Amino acid sequence: xxxxxxxxxxxxxxxxxxxxxxxxxxxxxxxxxxxxxxxxxxxxxxxxxxxxxxxxxxxxxxxxxxxxxxxxxxxxxxxxxxxxxxxxxxxxxxxxxxxxxxxxxxxxxxxxxx
Numbered sequence: 001x002x003x004x005x006x007x008x009x010x011x012x013x014x015x016x017x018x019x020x021x022x023x024x025x026x027x028x029x030x031x032x033x034x035x036x037x038x039x040x041x042x043x044x045x046x047x048x049x050x051x052x053x054x055x056x057x058x059x060x061x062x063x064x065x066x067x068x069x070x071x072x073x074x075x076x077x078x079x080x081x082x083x084x085x086x087x088x089x090x091x092x093x094x095x096x097x098x099x100x101x102x103x104x105x106x107x108x109x110x111x112x113x114x
Contacts, residue, residue, distance in 0.1 A: 005086040031080035
């Protein structure tokens with residue numbers, strides 16, 4: 001299982017802690033270091049499309065008009081922190097964000113987030 005995010009994101013920390021407490025073997029993948037490549041982004045963009053971009057973020061508000069009009073993969077290559085977080089992937093199963101649906105998916109129906 002891979003959790004994609006940034007180390008300073010509180011939601012990523014909360015999800016990682018809950019998954020580890022549930023006994024999940026989680027690899028944390030920092031979006032920035034080392035930088036994600038086009039090949040790294042491709043399956044994520046294919047799965048989520050434009051929904052992968054957090055358009056309410058300060059990073060989004062600071063983008064140039066040209067980059068805002070670019071494809072999702074170009075936006076993420078230029079500004080990886082545009083991605084909604086966390087993205088959790090286990091094989092072909094992926095969720096975006098850490099909400100009740102993601103908690104049920106990864107922790108089970110009776111599990112509560114830590």
